[in-house]
Amino acid sequence: MMTTTFARWLQAASLTGVLSLMLGLSGCAAPPVASSSKTELPFDQAVAQATDGLVKQTQKGPAFLAKMGSKRSVVLDPMVDAGSAQQTAATQMLQDRVTERLNAKFETMEIMPFDSANLAKARYLLTGTMTRLSVDEPRSPLQINLALTELASGTVVAQSSAVARDEGLDHTPLPYYRDTPVPTKDRVIEGYVRTTATPPGQHADAYYLERLAAAPAIKEGTAHYNAQRYQDALAQYSAAGGGPTGEQLRVLNGIYLSSVKLGRTAEAEDAFGKIVAYGIANQQLGVKFLFNPNATTFWSETRISGPYTMWLREIARASADAKVCMDIVGHTSHTGPVAYNDQLSLQRARYIRQRLIDESTVLSDRTTPSGRGFRENIIGSGTDDAVDALDRRVEFKIVACS
Template sequence: MRQFIIGLCISLLVGGIVACSSKQQNFTTKYPIPFQSAINVLSNDLFTTVEAQQSTLDKLIKTQIVVDPFIDEASGNIVQASKDIEQALIQKSLGRGHNYDITSMTSQNIRDANYVMNGVIYSEPYRVPGLDDAVTYYRLASSIVDLASGKIVANTHAWISDLNLEYQPTPLYADSPLFIKDKRVESLIETARSPVGADANLEYLNTIETSALLAEAQLAYDREDYAKALELFTQASEKTDAQILKTYVGLYETNRQLDNMEAAKKALYDLLVVSINLNQKINLKLLFDVDSTDFIKDQALRDEYHIWLEQIVRYFRNNEQCMYVLGHSSNTGTAEYNENLSLARAQQIRTVLSQYFPAIMQRSKAMGKGFTENISGLGTDDARDAIDRRVEFRIVECADI
């Protein structure tokens, strides 16, 4: 009987009708459905779960829900699909006849919010009945957190049948020299995947106001209001809980866009220091020509790459540490080919670094990992698996070199 009700609920949602009883909550879609239908399932399940837990008095008071931007779980990026999801959720809430205000999260509205909604987009194999091989589809996982209690009050997952979501990173993430994945991102991922009744990740809760400020700064950057973005990123950098990758990526990129190059270089150096302190590594987004150890034929990017590498050299001049230069590749082609290509690219980066600082040759070792340490693993050779084509600088004991 429950399966029948859930199937009926999904069928109604696919048709654009929100008609599920609040008794059917926290289900996961059993099969991939179109993007907009998946948003319908997600929003209906989350909102009806919250409504079911509210007292009659609570329902008389305007409830404030803010949406923390959804992220790509593999890279930590906010992608265009994230923004599409956020806008769709806000639009879906408008016609429900409830006493909610649902808005994007800012440093102003987070203080008055009752709930925060967050989520992740990830890929997972789905075994289609009758087929031998599984098909990889996107899934959404989302939760709603009661900010007063710190508890997860709603959580759901939804499969998406669309194979080509808009996965281009939003401007700040596209421009960033590093993949912005750190403990702050991990705290959001854990919270988005936590079941109803669980405590939200403490790191996530304790830093939510700073996250809201950074989200607002990022939005200003994406709108090309670089002066406003710089003001907000600078404001964030003065907070003790904002010593994270996103803050210094924002300071670097906004100063670079405003042609404040000395300030940009300082912010980039600080970014490298923070990345090493937090993760013991630096994941640079160095793009190469296909089947080549040459950087991509984009002179503006090549010029910026040299700025990145100069700051890495500066770090190792100032610190008696050693590193592995690890080349990675996406999951296409043979294992042997990708191992050789990733090693050649790591060796090329090491050679370039030695032109600035010859001693780096004694304090580093190039290694090719091929696709053995893929993060995405999709093998699509586009924005969705860009994180797999990376060069990683991993701090190690000099005795290991």
């Protein structure tokens, strides 16, 4: 719904053209990354170091030594950026490079397609993340984390990392993540991120593993969406959502986006209502709004801003029904003067608050606006495009009602 027009906007927008709205106790920032003493390497060398380190650990582990006569079947849950919870061109490259090296150098490792049948019979699960070491420095180094988990026991049997220079890497989100109205970092993705950094011998994140059964359908739905096969995408997301572990933001987002692309307005509105309900129940929700450059009015193109009235109505209704109180905190990307960004972030927080009050007057006594400028960036690139859209957000932080 915002492909060609959105691309044209990205080329023309100024530093403050996009704002996203976040609801949560602590936003969607990644867990802090510990300072690494590892040598910074070119990307391909860092990938090779991390991949080789992972396999070397498996060659020493007793769980693997007992199976020396057979191939080690592995499924790979798609890799993500740990800060934004997005799949990007760079995380796709990471995943491809790791897979290529495993296939080329280690004949005992069999990387199987990530589908339900293979998940049921594979011995091991491979996960991986890319994490920027400092969001305050554009193009700061990236830490690559890889983990191999034994599916039967849920134990991480190998974990490795390396630090890559951010030279020539493309961090543009893939189409699903670019289009999604709601950032996807829920407890499932947080568990995925934790798993990739878990030391060998310890258990992978239980919440993530308990919901892994839905992941193959989510992966297929996202692949279909990225290829503009929206009917197929909707079928996969609906299949994932119909299972006992399918209530996840990625699924709800996928059903909403696919319904919009197929022109199914009623289904899309119902799906968005479920997104809001899920977010409030889990105290973590994001809804991205585009603003006109240097203004507090929504983007003028109705093909983009048309759904915003419905989004605001659903957020206001659900917030009022849940009787929650919220601090509304505005943020901007890391460009322009500090004072200007502080003021603009506050103005946009106030605007969102007023629009919600217009929908439900009871929110007047339950909401307080403030602005943080770019002090709490998630991406920190300062590129003012799709890459750092999450930095231009307003968080709704749940607080006790006085």
